[in-house]
Amino acid sequence: MVIFRQFETLLKHLYFLKKTTNGLGFGFVPTMGALHEGHLSLIRASRRECGVTICSIFVNPAQFGDSNDLEEYPKPIEQDIELLVKNACDILFLPSVEEVYPVDYVNQCYDLNGLDLRFEGKSRPGHFQGVCNVIYRFLSLIKPDFAYFGQKDYQQTVVIKRLTEVAQLNTIIRVVPIVRESNGLAMSSRNIRLSASGRNKASFILEGLEILQKNFRVQGISKAIDLVSWHIASFEGAELDYLIVADSTSLKEVKDEEHTDLVALIAVNYEGVHLLDNMILSQ
Numbered sequence: 001m002v003i004f005r006q007f008e009t010l011l012k013h014l015y016f017l018k019k020t021t022n023g024l025g026f027g028f029v030p031t032m033g034a035l036h037e038g039h040l041s042l043i044r045a046s047r048r049e050c051g052v053t054i055c056s057i058f059v060n061p062a063q064f065g066d067s068n069d070l071e072e073y074p075k076p077i078e079q080d081i082e083l084l085v086k087n088a089c090d091i092l093f094l095p096s097v098e099e100v101y102p103v104d105y106v107n108q109c110y111d112l113n114g115l116d117l118r119f120e121g122k123s124r125p126g127h128f129q130g131v132c133n134v135i136y137r138f139l140s141l142i143k144p145d146f147a148y149f150g151q152k153d154y155q156q157t158v159v160i161k162r163l164t165e166v167a168q169l170n171t172i173i174r175v176v177p178i179v180r181e182s183n184g185l186a187m188s189s190r191n192i193r194l195s196a197s198g199r200n201k202a203s204f205i206l207e208g209l210e211i212l213q214k215n216f217r218v219q220g221i222s223k224a225i226d227l228v229s230w231h232i233a234s235f236e237g238a239e240l241d242y243l244i245v246a247d248s249t250s251l252k253e254v255k256d257e258e259h260t261d262l263v264a265l266i267a268v269n270y271e272g273v274h275l276l277d278n279m280i281l282s283q
């Protein structure tokens, strides 16, 4: 695996690869490091589809509201590099903050059609604009054919698809299914902040989504949401932040169970950790 820290050297290398590899696709996996199986599934998806896989590790200050959160974000870089090598990633891009946001960088505000203000956006103002700023920098310079994101952050995937439209980026966005721990908890860098017993019990989030999937057609969306709320509330210390059934493309809330293309989005605060999950609802 080759490591680059500057756009200039990375882009030169990619230019050379494009010329010599006869049109192999370039796949890009942006991450903030602290890699787990969820990230590795993105690397594997890129390797299946593309000739060259580029992963970036960059803890993006623009998407953190709280500077403590940013400072405390785990940075196990040696371990991350080892995992990327083991998973046959071709290129790691490891830029500094100054490289991504030079002194003359002007923060952009994208027209996200309100997608950035709902659900996760409510409690984290500016978060999705921060994500879009970094993703625009990467996609507009690296110009990968495909970029891979985890379905676990469903709202983020919808926001990024919108970004590619409004900013006219040519990269195709691929959404890779959620990878779960053995008890069903969606993999996330945040899971390490749970106690061992909390991590075990947190299977109630997926159970909640399964209750919704099982009941919403027959009982109606709002009754099914009540059933899930009671289930979550029965676990001490678990607080349901939101549970929304929405159109899977527009993310507009849906109350009518006959609507097709539905996604259920859930966020639960448990042991001080904000846990996200979601499920595409089948008919």
Ligand code: PAF
Binding pocket: 030, 031, 032, 058, 060, 063, 131, 134, 135, 153, 156
């Ligand atoms: O999902 C993440 O880890 C980050 O939001 C991303 C997409 C790498 C942008 O910093």
